[in-house]
Amino acid sequence: xxxxxxxxxxxxxxxxxxxxxxxxxxxxGVSVQVFIGSLIAGLQAELVDNAIGxxxxxxxTSAQRGELIDGYQAIVSSIxxxxxxxxxxxxxxDASGFLRAGDGSDFxxxxxxxxxxxxDQIYRFSESxxxxxxxxxxxxxxxxxxxxxxxxxxxxxxxxxxxSTKEASVSGVFDLGVASLNERxxxxxxxxxxxxxxxxxxxxxxxxxxxxxxxxxxxxxxxAGILPDTLKVTDWKTQNAQLLSGLNGQxxxxxxxxxxxxxxxxxxxxxxLAISVLQKSRxxxxxxxxxxxxRDASLVFLFEGFFLGIAGAALxxxxxxxxSYAFTKFALNPDGTxxxxxxxxxxxxxxxxxxxVVSATLASLIPARRSARLDPMEVIRNG
Amino acid sequence: MDNIISLRHIEKxxxxxxxxxxxxxxxLDIQARSFTSIIGASGSGKSTLLNIISTxxxxxxxxxxxxxxxxxxxxxxxxAKLRNEMIGFVFQFHYLLPEFTALENVLMPARIRDGRVTxxxxxxxxxxxxxxxxxxxxxxxxxKMSGGQQQxxxxxxxxxxxxxxxxxxxxxxxxxxxxxxxxYDIMRDINExxxxxxxxxxHDRRIAQKADRIVxxxxxxxxxxxxxxxxxxx
Numbered sequence: 001x002x003x004x005x006x007x008x009x010x011x012x013x014x015x016x017x018x019x020x021x022x023x024x025x026x027x028x029g030v031s032v033q034v035f036i037g038s039l040i041a042g043l044q045a046e047l048v049d050n051a052i053g054x055x056x057x058x059x060x061t062s063a064q065r066g067e068l069i070d071g072y073q074a075i076v077s078s079i080x081x082x083x084x085x086x087x088x089x090x091x092x093x094d095a096s097g098f099l100r101a102g103d104g105s106d107f108x109x110x111x112x113x114x115x116x117x118x119x120d121q122i123y124r125f126s127e128s129x130x131x132x133x134x135x136x137x138x139x140x141x142x143x144x145x146x147x148x149x150x151x152x153x154x155x156x157x158x159x160x161x162x163x164s165t166k167e168a169s170v171s172g173v174f175d176l177g178v179a180s181l182n183e184r185x186x187x188x189x190x191x192x193x194x195x196x197x198x199x200x201x202x203x204x205x206x207x208x209x210x211x212x213x214x215x216x217x218x219x220x221x222x223x224a225g226i227l228p229d230t231l232k233v234t235d236w237k238t239q240n241a242q243l244l245s246g247l248n249g250q251x252x253x254x255x256x257x258x259x260x261x262x263x264x265x266x267x268x269x270x271x272x273l274a275i276s277v278l279q280k281s282r283x284x285x286x287x288x289x290x291x292x293x294x295r296d297a298s299l300v301f302l303f304e305g306f307f308l309g310i311a312g313a314a315l316x317x318x319x320x321x322x323x324s325y326a327f328t329k330f331a332l333n334p335d336g337t338x339x340x341x342x343x344x345x346x347x348x349x350x351x352x353x354x355x356x357v358v359s360a361t362l363a364s365l366i367p368a369r370r371s372a373r374l375d376p377m378e379v380i381r382n383g
Numbered sequence: 384m385d386n387i388i389s390l391r392h393i394e395k396x397x398x399x400x401x402x403x404x405x406x407x408x409x410x411l412d413i414q415a416r417s418f419t420s421i422i423g424a425s426g427s428g429k430s431t432l433l434n435i436i437s438t439x440x441x442x443x444x445x446x447x448x449x450x451x452x453x454x455x456x457x458x459x460x461x462x463a464k465l466r467n468e469m470i471g472f473v474f475q476f477h478y479l480l481p482e483f484t485a486l487e488n489v490l491m492p493a494r495i496r497d498g499r500v501t502x503x504x505x506x507x508x509x510x511x512x513x514x515x516x517x518x519x520x521x522x523x524x525x526x527k528m529s530g531g532q533q534q535x536x537x538x539x540x541x542x543x544x545x546x547x548x549x550x551x552x553x554x555x556x557x558x559x560x561x562x563x564x565x566x567y568d569i570m571r572d573i574n575e576x577x578x579x580x581x582x583x584x585x586h587d588r589r590i591a592q593k594a595d596r597i598v599x600x601x602x603x604x605x606x607x608x609x610x611x612x613x614x615x616x617x
Contacts, residue, residue, distance in 0.1 A: 002498045007482075014482040286478045289439055290492045290540075291467020293460050377439050380474065381430075 004296040007287070008303035011280060022272050023311040029265035030316025030356045033258050034349055035323045040254040041343035044247055048213065051243055052236045054123050054176065056207030057216050058086070058223065063232040068202040075206060075227065082226050083219060085211040090118035091203035093193035099186065100157040100165065101150040109146065109186045111158065113193020122209055125174050125187065132172020135188055139171035143182035147173045158186070158196065166196045262359060269308065269363040273301055277367040277374070284371055285379025298368035305364025309357035317353055386448075387547055387580050388413035388436055393445035395431055405431045406442070407603045415547070418574045418581040420594035428603040429584050430552055436582065437470055437550050438462045450547060467496050471541025471579075475553035479525035479533055479540075486512065486521040489539045496544055504543070511539040515569060531562035535569065542573060551583040555590065567593055
């Protein structure tokens with residue numbers, strides 16, 4: 001075993017050029033894998049974050065359309081107790097109404113009465129503030145587009161569809177990056193919305209995010225089980241099947257690319273090592289004449305594959321990370337942010353490296369078998 | 384009798400469709416500690432015979448006994464162990480491993496046997512190389528030595544495991560006459576010093592005459608067997 005190790009190492013270091021060439025070949029494969037994997041993962045994370053990061057991932061509403069939820073405090077605490085993966089569980093009062101502008105014209109709005117502290121974790125208003133602060137009692141936060149169109153100053157007059165009005169002072173202006181929200185949303189605390197629409201002690205929905213958003217469709221039925229039948233639980237996955245199938249397609253194509261890269265790496269190693277058995281057949285013949293066992297003779301090539309795999313994987317990970325780094329530095333949006341922010345996942349990189357080492361070793365099985373079968377007489381007879 | 388090698392009715396045929404018989408009913412006993420020369424024209428079958436004795440090749444029929452053990456029933460792994468411990472090889476082409484230094488080449492059979500190099504082995508390697516007059520090139524790459532040095536290195540390698548038998552096939556075939564003389568003197572010296580049995584193929588009658596016994600092979604048969612008194616005949 002040790003002898004085979006020493007011989008393998010010497011064979012590799014003696015033919016430095018060849019060994020480096022194979023290692024670089026493996027490294028290119030591994031680096032493509034690391035790069036593509038990080039790119040796709042980054043792309044997906046960004047997509048998922050954009051689509052669902054700033055919204056409720058599981059929403060509890062009344063089973064009856066238009067009905068309200070009574071006793072939401074108890075429901076919130078029972079969800080928090082039953083499902084530790086549920087984050088920022090918060091009651092919401094959503095109601096449509098109007099903003100009455102100074103010139104008397106009405107703008108349609110969605111008044112969102114939120115538990116500001118909790119909801120901020122979901123919608124990240126504090127990161128989206130263009131000016132001002134989060135709303136306190138009797139205050140509202142207004143979307144940037146609505147504020148501009150309605151020429152909103154320090155106070156606004158809000159009206160319900162039934163005609164009752166309520167004054168509020170504007171604490172700030174937000175820009176969530178989505179025009180339909182910026183044009184329609186007005187955010188207040190829960191009490192303000194309850195008071196305006198007469199929903200005392202009631203909420204229209206309970207919203208939450210999840211530790212792992214992709215568990216939404218598994219967690220939602222569990223919640224439905226512990227809540228009364230009068231409530232309905234919906235999750236983002238069921239509502240966004242199209243986005244999910246897109247993500248899935250991306251994952252599958254990324255996997256395909258990685259499989260083919262791996263396959264070409266394996267074939268390259270197998271063929272180069274097979275040639276190397278022919279190159280070394282004279283040495284193998286001598287070693288066999290001197291009594292090296294067939295098992296050790298094949299171990300020589302397994303070790304060669306293993307060493308090449310390790311060198312290639314290490315080099316490939318560095319190369320792949322370098323490539324990824326260069327990509328985030330040079331492929332930029334006009335505002336200087338990277339086109340795609342890569343997701344460097346140490347687990348994924350470790351798995352890629354391990355797969356490269358294992359497949360390099362497996363690829364050397366073929367030459368190893370040839371080496372075991374080589375008859376020393378061939379070498380001795382033919383000189 | 385103290386026979387280290389015994390051949391009984393060895394026949395060897397090559398080819399499956401066109402059959403060529405190379406050896407015909409050869410029976411031969413080689414005494415331990417003896418120095419025997421095998422001579423014969425090229426194509427006479429002497430190398431085939433040596434390869435069969437070395438267990439690298441198998442006879443078509445007949446038995447080979449090495450130190451009293453029948454080799455035809457042994458597994459490949461057992462034969463490899465037998466070769467490693469009992470037999471030292473010296474070939475016409477030195478067959479050193481070009482990836483290793485002279486010293487590492489000498490140590491290789493011991494490394495195969497033990498999996499490592501002990502201090503005793505290292506001492507023995509140095510002693511053998513000194514005996515061969517190649518201690519100065521011990522750390523040279525095997526490919527960067529003269530033909531005579533390479534052949535002397537391969538003899539040292541053959542001796543490292545202290546084998547009972549040295550099989551040499553035209554060990555001086557590639558050397559000039561001066562180196563040839565040196566290599567033969569060394570082999571005789573080792574024969575006496577370590578009591579190693581030598582079986583040497585050569586086409587050089589002058590060299591063969593330095594042996595205790597000459598066996599001539601002709602057309603796959605033993606044509607002449609002159610034990611012990613060769614020197615007087617010469």
